[in-house]
Amino acid sequence: MRVSVSWLREYVDLPADLPAGDLEQALVDLGIEVDSMVDLRNTVSGPLVVGKVLEIEELTGFKKPIRFCRVDVGAANGTGEPQEIVCGARNFAQGDKVVVILPGGVLPGNFAIGARKTYGRNSAGMICSAQELGLGDDHSGIIVLPEHTPASPGDDARPLVGLDDVVLELEVTPDRGYALSLRGLARELSYALGVGFEDPARREVPGATERPAYPVEVRDPVGCDRFAARMVRGVDPTAETPDWMRQRLTVAGIRSISLPVDITNYVMLCLGQPMHAFDADRISGPLVVRRAEAGEKLTTLDGVARTLSEEDLVICDAGLPNDLAGEDAGVPISLAAVMGGETSEVLASTTNVLFEAAHWDRATIGRTARRHKLFSEAAKRWERGVDPTLPLVALEFAVQLLVTHGGGTAGDEILDIDHVRPLPAVVLPVGLPSERIGVTYSPQRVVELLEQVGCTVVRGADRLAEDPGEVGVAATGGADVLTVTPPSWRPDLTDPADLVEEVVRLDGYDRVPSVLPTAPAGRGLTWQQQRRRAVARSLAEQGYVEVLAHPFVSTELADQLGLPADDPRRPAVRVANPLSDEEPLLRTTLLGPLLGVLRRNVGRGLRDVAVYEIGAVFHPRPGVGAPPAMGVDRRPTDAEFAAADAVVPDQPRHVAVALAGDIEPAGWWGAGRPAGWADAVEAGRTVLAAAGIPADRVEVRAAEHAPWHPGRCAAFAVDGTVVGYAGELHPAVVAALELPRRTCAMELDLDALPPATLVSGPTISTFPPALIDVALVLDESVPAAEVERALAEGAGPLLEDVRLFDVYASEQLGAGRRSLAYKLTFRAPDRTLAGEEAVAARDAAVAVVAERFRATLRGA
Incomplete structure (x- = not known):
């Protein structure tokens, strides 16, 4: 919110010699953040003067309309001759008084003004708009001073446009709606500085009359618990907004539109009560305040045709038929508390004005503003809370301003439908x-x-x-x-x-002392924390980069991943107030957001990507109800804690990796190697090893599990329980998520892993090993890990190590057959092995593989 100090002084007795820094500190101490404090006198340097337009020549032959103007700036230019200025604005005419900055002046943003030739003419200076002077965001046209402005050409223009003031830009927290008004800020400063406060809402106002100002029916007293209205007839449609009001609105960042509309904005800034002005002659029947019907349409004042939701509150004209909502429901003419509609807006010809001031439900208006992405000044105040006692005060204030400056007659009839309940007491x-x-x-x-x-x-x-x-x-x-x-x-x-x-x-x-509490002695990391750190460290050492993806996913992700209809990862928790309507669900797998990170990095030019994440996934608990309502005035009971925990979704921690491109880069040293399914499987082995799971308790076997390729997917089982999968993603998934070809991934459930067992230090033998190689021919469908396990089982305790070093396939071996070559290391802890012992152990190992997988020794 932007507010001028001079306006504040009308309601709070600020000391005349109060330094700007002390004023800023007082607001900060009250919990009101000051984004900036600008002395407008210093924002524009050099000659800024009043000019009178003497001649306008329209220049043609350019892409946009250009005007060559001769402007009387008095003696400010040192010669008294008219100033020649080229200008593109078209909202002024010959004889108008405008604001001119002459060569040598500097506008906000360090924009220096000089003399130059442009569009074939000499231009010395600039005719200024409000935005160029830093007074607001309006750049639609230059500032035209009212005709009766007493200043003469060449006079200093700063006091006329408000550049002799100090402007505060404040950031008001969502719970402090009263501070979005001069009334609220002045009251707060009176607390902090111990000075007098004049409440602008303290005025005598008439109450509701038996005959209403206009017939209104409120069908939703919860969404609108107070609705007041009053009429002003015979307004002069040519009456202009007074200079002082236009200047204050401009400083506040609000564009001047017309006198009735400007008055509603002025009252809103002053009191904090948003209002709306209707052209009474453009309303054909009684007004109805109700919830919209799904599918109803309304074109708001910004020219946007909006499709309404059933939760939106609207003000309707009951004189217009509506087949969708019913005969007497009327057609929406205003999106209540957010923005009015085009069909009833005040026009340049309006003579009869109906002022409306109401009190609306905060939550409803906040959701409406977000749904339509329409964060108007009114909506900002309603979602933070507005004083429900203000409607009649605001109406009286607005009516008197309009009668004073626009003529007309204030109607004696006053409507006030009041269902406001007082705030409850707090003990x-x-x-x-x-x-x-x-x-x-x-x-x-x-x-x-x-x-x-x-x-x-x-x-x-x-x-x-x-x-x-x-x-x-x-x-x-x-x-x-x-x-x-x-x-x-x-x-x-x-x-x-x-x-x-x-x-x-x-x-x-x-006055609150800054005392650091004494930290209690810790007991170190839990074993779960140690495991997560060890896993993260091991993946980072393998070249993976850790990412933290958002846990929110779209409703289409399950289909994009190809999850079966009965897959437990399909049911998801829906966020009640999501950051994005496109991603309203909490993830049930890390792969969705992680693959999104990979796709985004590839899209930004990274060819080789290997990322990992450790985080929670969310599985809803079926059959649970709503969580219990718990306040902040006391500690919840154990039963309330248990009831709340029963609703919270299950949140196991997973680890996942995703990789695409080359795992080993190419260079002068040789060709690179693209990432493949085996690298994803190896990442899973790395995780399990870092988690303290011995290799003999881990089984890696072929599997079919979405979203992986059915022929290139491995399942990880610990003690017979599957804890995750790895491999190459299914081509359909790659296409749906727009990923690089052959993208691979791995995901394991860390919470499903058993605690790490206590590992004894290895016994090192000083006796020499016996090395024997075996090449086994068997079906290519047999996983190498199962062959390795069978060899270890058959060889017995003398086998120290078994390692696969070659995979070979050819027509000589037969269709669907391949050769796996293993290096077996035998060693005894207490003696040197005899050759016969090593060969016997080798034969025993081969026999188990032959029996279990019908394998034969290659070359035998």
Whole structure:
């Protein structure tokens, strides 16, 4: 929010000599972040003067309209002669007063102005727009000063456009909606500086009349619990917005449109109450406030045709027939609390204005703004909370401004449909602020600070029994308490913790000592943490790069991965308020987001990619209901904890890798090697070894499991239980996810692995080994790992090591047959083996393989 200090001074007695730094610090101490504080007098240097347009020559033959102007700038240019300026804007005419910066001046952004030849003419200076002067975002045309502006050509233009002020740009947190107004900021500064505050909402206002200003039916009193309206008839359609109002709106970043619309924006900035102005002559029947029907259409003031949702609140013209919603439902003419519609907007010919001020449900408006990506100034305030007592005050304020500056007659009829419920009281143990903050606050100080923000405070334990529905009663335990009723403009004060925050905020965060707690002695990492670090380290040492992918996935991912209909990875947890509507689900496998990272890197020019991630996946628990509602005023009970845990999805930790391109790069040393399914399998072996799982407990066997290629997929089993898969991805999956050909991946469930066993140190024998090679011919469908396991089983304890060193296939071996050559190492721990012992062990190993897989010795 942008606000000028001069406007603030109308409502809070800021000291005349208050340094800008002290004002900024006061706001920061109150918890209001100051993005910037700009002294507008210093933003534009050099001659910025009033000019009067004497002549305009339209230049033709260019891609865009260009005008050559002669502008009277008085004696500001040193000669008194008219200034020649080329300008592309078309919203001014001969005789208008404009703002001119002469050569030698510098605009915001260090944009220096000089004299030059352009479009075939000499141009010395610039006729300025609001954006060029740093006053707002409007660049649609230059600033045209009102005709009755008393300044003469050559006079300093800074006071006329508001460049003699200090502007604050504030970042207001989502719970502090009242601070998005001059009223709220002035009240806050009065707390911090101990100065007087003049509430702009404190004015006499008439109440509702028996005859309403306009017939209105509110069909959703939950979404709209207050709706007020008032009419002004006979407005002069040519009346202009007064200079002071236009200037304040411009500084606030709001473009001046017309007097009635500008008044609604001015009142919104002043009070914090968004309003809307209807052209009463363009409404054909009563107004109906209701929820939209799915599929209804509305073209908003920004010219966008929007398809409405059933959750959207709309204001409808019941005089227009609507076949979709019913005869008396009317046609939507406004997206309530967000933006009005084109069919009822105030035009240049409008003479009868219907002002509307209402109070809308915060959550509904916030969701509507996000759904339509329409974050208007009104929506920003509604989703943060607006004072429900303001509608009649805002109407009176707006009506008086319009009558004063636009003529017309204010109607005596006032509509006020009021279903507002007061904010509930909050019961606060009087010692809770001291207990939570660590600073001693006396009961009197707590009461004083809470009353300062407008709360009504009743002290005494006897209040406990009066209203069992009051918030925080269960936390008091019968101690001395305060029963606090928040003011209407503070809907964020709902719990004792909120009141504690107000106490420390107003008393001063600087009074809270910075004391580092003494860290208790730790017990080191858990074995699960040690395992995850060991796995991560081992993959990094193999050349994989760790990534942290978002855990959100699209609803189409399961189909893209080719998961069967009954696959347990298909059911997914849907996020209630997703960051993106395109990815509303939590991942059930790491592969989806990880492959997205790989695709993005390949798309940015990386040819060889090897990435890994260790993270949680989320599996919904079937048959669970909604989580229990738990407040922040007390610690949940064990039963509530258990009920909440029962709803939380199962979240095992997985590890996954994805690789594409070359695993070994090519260069002067020779040809490279592309990554293949065997590299993904090896990554799985690396993970299991780093996790402390002995090789003799690991089985790697052929498998068929989506999304892997059925002929190039391996399953990892530990003690007979499958814990993951690796291999080359299915070609259909590669095509669906737009991945490089032959992309490979591995995924293991770390939580499914048993704890690592205690490993004894190896016994080193000083006796020489006996080395024997065997080449076995067998079906190519037999996994090499199973052959290796059979050799080890048959050879017995003398076998120290077995290693595959050659794979061979040819027509001589026969179709579907291949040769696997192994190097066997035999050694005895207490003696030198005789040749006969090693050969006997070799023969025993070969016999087991022959019996189990019908293998034969090659060459035998």
